[in-house]
Amino acid sequence: MQATVRVRRHNTEAPAVHGKLQEFKFDVSENTTVLDALIKVREEIDGTLGVRCSCRASICGSCGMRVNGQARLACKTKLTDVSRDGAPITVEPMGNMPVIKDLITDMGIFWGKIRQVEPYLQPAGPEPKGEYIASDESMAHLVGVMNCIMCGACVSDCTALEVDSTFIGPAALAKAYRFVADPRDGATQDRLGTLNERSGIWDCTRCYYCVQVCPKGVAPMERIMKMRDLAMEAGYNNTSGSRHTKSFAKSVKKGGLLNETMLAVESTGWLNVPGQMAQAPIGIKSLLKGKLPNPLGHRIKARKHIRRVFDKVEGESK
Amino acid sequence: MKYAWWPGCVARGATPELYTSTVAVLERLGIEVEEMHDFSCTGAGVLQERNRKLGDTLNVRNFAIAEKQGLPIMTICSTCQGVMSQAHQRVMRDPEYLKEINGVIAEEGLAYRGTTVIKHLLWILVEEFGVEELKKRFVRDLSCLSVAPFYGCYLLRPSDALGYDRVPARETSLDRVIEATGARLIDFAGKRKCCGFPILLINQDNSLKMVANHTGAAKDDGADAMVTPCPLCHLNLDGYQDKAARKNRPDGRKIDLPIIHFPQLIGLAMGIEPDELGFKKHMVSTRDMLARLKEQAAAVR
Numbered sequence: 001m002q003a004t005v006r007v008r009r010h011n012t013e014a015p016a017v018h019g020k021l022q023e024f025k026f027d028v029s030e031n032t033t034v035l036d037a038l039i040k041v042r043e044e045i046d047g048t049l050g051v052r053c054s055c056r057a058s059i060c061g062s063c064g065m066r067v068n069g070q071a072r073l074a075c076k077t078k079l080t081d082v083s084r085d086g087a088p089i090t091v092e093p094m095g096n097m098p099v100i101k102d103l104i105t106d107m108g109i110f111w112g113k114i115r116q117v118e119p120y121l122q123p124a125g126p127e128p129k130g131e132y133i134a135s136d137e138s139m140a141h142l143v144g145v146m147n148c149i150m151c152g153a154c155v156s157d158c159t160a161l162e163v164d165s166t167f168i169g170p171a172a173l174a175k176a177y178r179f180v181a182d183p184r185d186g187a188t189q190d191r192l193g194t195l196n197e198r199s200g201i202w203d204c205t206r207c208y209y210c211v212q213v214c215p216k217g218v219a220p221m222e223r224i225m226k227m228r229d230l231a232m233e234a235g236y237n238n239t240s241g242s243r244h245t246k247s248f249a250k251s252v253k254k255g256g257l258l259n260e261t262m263l264a265v266e267s268t269g270w271l272n273v274p275g276q277m278a279q280a281p282i283g284i285k286s287l288l289k290g291k292l293p294n295p296l297g298h299r300i301k302a303r304k305h306i307r308r309v310f311d312k313v314e315g316e317s318k
Numbered sequence: 319m320k321y322a323w324w325p326g327c328v329a330r331g332a333t334p335e336l337y338t339s340t341v342a343v344l345e346r347l348g349i350e351v352e353e354m355h356d357f358s359c360t361g362a363g364v365l366q367e368r369n370r371k372l373g374d375t376l377n378v379r380n381f382a383i384a385e386k387q388g389l390p391i392m393t394i395c396s397t398c399q400g401v402m403s404q405a406h407q408r409v410m411r412d413p414e415y416l417k418e419i420n421g422v423i424a425e426e427g428l429a430y431r432g433t434t435v436i437k438h439l440l441w442i443l444v445e446e447f448g449v450e451e452l453k454k455r456f457v458r459d460l461s462c463l464s465v466a467p468f469y470g471c472y473l474l475r476p477s478d479a480l481g482y483d484r485v486p487a488r489e490t491s492l493d494r495v496i497e498a499t500g501a502r503l504i505d506f507a508g509k510r511k512c513c514g515f516p517i518l519l520i521n522q523d524n525s526l527k528m529v530a531n532h533t534g535a536a537k538d539d540g541a542d543a544m545v546t547p548c549p550l551c552h553l554n555l556d557g558y559q560d561k562a563a564r565k566n567r568p569d570g571r572k573i574d575l576p577i578i579h580f581p582q583l584i585g586l587a588m589g590i591e592p593d594e595l596g597f598k599k600h601m602v603s604t605r606d607m608l609a610r611l612k613e614q615a616a617a618v619r
Binding site: 069084159164167198202203206209211225228229232240241244245248252256257258260263264267268282285286289291293294300301308310312313316317 | 328330331334358362365366367372375426472474475477510511512517523524525527528531558561599601
């Protein structure tokens with residue numbers, strides 16, 4: 001079968017192709033991966049193409065790139081996975097990081113964020129004589145997050161990082177969770193305190209991009225959500241994020257439905273006068289358009305059953 | 319065709335025009351619905367971050383109510399759809415978990431067996447009603463409009479929970495409906511990204527940057543309007559567009575891109591009067607785009 005691969009070139013030394021999508025056509029087999037195809041281009045068609053790879057078996061995490069607009073490992077992606085009936089595929093470098101050449105990005109920002117979360121065990125108490133022993137049961141839930149191969153796919157497609165480069169981002173937050181939830185670590189309280197600050201756990205938009213693009217099933221966003229809960233449990237409650245979650249739960253428990261008006265007021269914080277003032281114009285506009293939700297909230301008839309579900313399930317997890 | 323219709327909290331609250339336009343469209347298409355007054359909020363991913371089992375239990379309770387009535391669920395909110403699909407995937411993969419949850423809802427006389435189908439109106443129209451059938455009902459020419467799609471995260475990701483492997487065509491469902499109306503499709507890079515709504519009350523600066531980026535990019539690409547199947551995206555992209563522009567555009571100039579609910583687009587193409595579809599309830603004025611439609615109609619006559 002024939003493949004058509006369009007590669008976004010980035011090579012200031014070659015102005016003729018720099019910034020452009022360059023098209024290559026060649027024969028491939030059904031099992032050809034995107035990486036196989038790019039290596040074929042480099043070896044047989046254009047030796048100047050910049051591609052980074054090493055293991056070719058989705059272990060090393062070197063060949064992260066965007067295929068048809070979404071971050072993937074080139075070695076783990078067959079052409080037939082991304083192209084139906086031989087349609088052209090587009091290959092570009094990862095996002096949210098500078099490009100060095102063609103498909104090779106500078107991972108410096110990525111590693112800086114990983115270092116920021118102190119990705120090493122900070123044990124509690126005196127050092128044991130032998131190894132730090134932890135039971136299988138207490139570590140099993142960390143297997144998923146330990147699968148991370150640091151390829152940068154989640155960072156590439158993170159929509160929060162796209163607008164705010166200070167955000168710690170999905171890979172580093174998943175790594176932070178790996179230590180926050182490690183039973184041997186003694187710095188949990190401090191870690192959660194730092195992660196609770198601006199650019200931390202509450203700045204995730206819950207857009208699911210990281211969950212979708214991770215080639216290893218790490219599900220960074222799920223870890224971030226878990227840390228939000230852990231931070232609230234640990235007593236870090238003075239954020240709009242925690243007020244938002246609590247107000248949401250309160251109104252659903254009360255009437256079965258969300259009270260949008262109270263959610264806005266309570267997330268901002270009753271005593272946050274400037275914050276409430278800043279919200280006033282949109283509230284007034286909504287009122288004038290006849291679409292300000294009833295501040296008393298809506299209630300469903302079966303609300304006593306909803307309350308029972310809350311009491312029962314929340315009681316179980318305590 | 320009859321469905322258990324779950325409008326969601328926002329269509330009943332901050333975006334009443336979504337509710338009324340949905341009713342107007344369903345009636346004329348002959349799609350019968352029964353509104354689910356006993357459903358609870360799906361949790362919108364927020365309850366789930368506090369306690370996933372709590373969110374799943376509330377959703378399974380909703381599925382069981384629809385199952386008892388023998389009806390598939392129709393949603394009109396990307397977020398409700400996504401949260402329900404995820405909950406459904408989790409309980410269907412783990413029979414023990416479903417049993418536990420059934421234990422909680424048993425007191426209300428409910429038990430979920432796993433047969434409820436949950437579909438957004440967009441998917442129902444494309445997959446069951448059919449785009450060709452829709453086209454037959456489209457009597458108003460929208461060819462003078464350029465329309466950009468905005469899907470909403472929860473209708474796209476995670477794709478396995480949403481059944482994209484079974485129905486790959488879902489990937490471009492909104493694009494195809496826009497094209498079917500005769501409008502020009504503006505295929506811009508932001509259409510699958512986040513609108514910023516979930517962090518509107520948490521990190522408003524970032525949220526508004528997303529609004530300005532997406533509406534600005536679509537406008538720059540020539541869009542006269544943006545259409546979304548998600549009322550939460552609508553709230554942010556419509557309600558906060560002016561503020562987002564003031565804060566993020568170098569000249570602070572308005573972007574002025576009307577954000578249309580999915581059923582409003584269908585209704586418009588079907589020839590329903592804009593007032594009935596609630597076009598006056600938008601924060602970003604829809605006047606210019608409607609005037610253009612009127613002019614075109616007059617020219618044809």
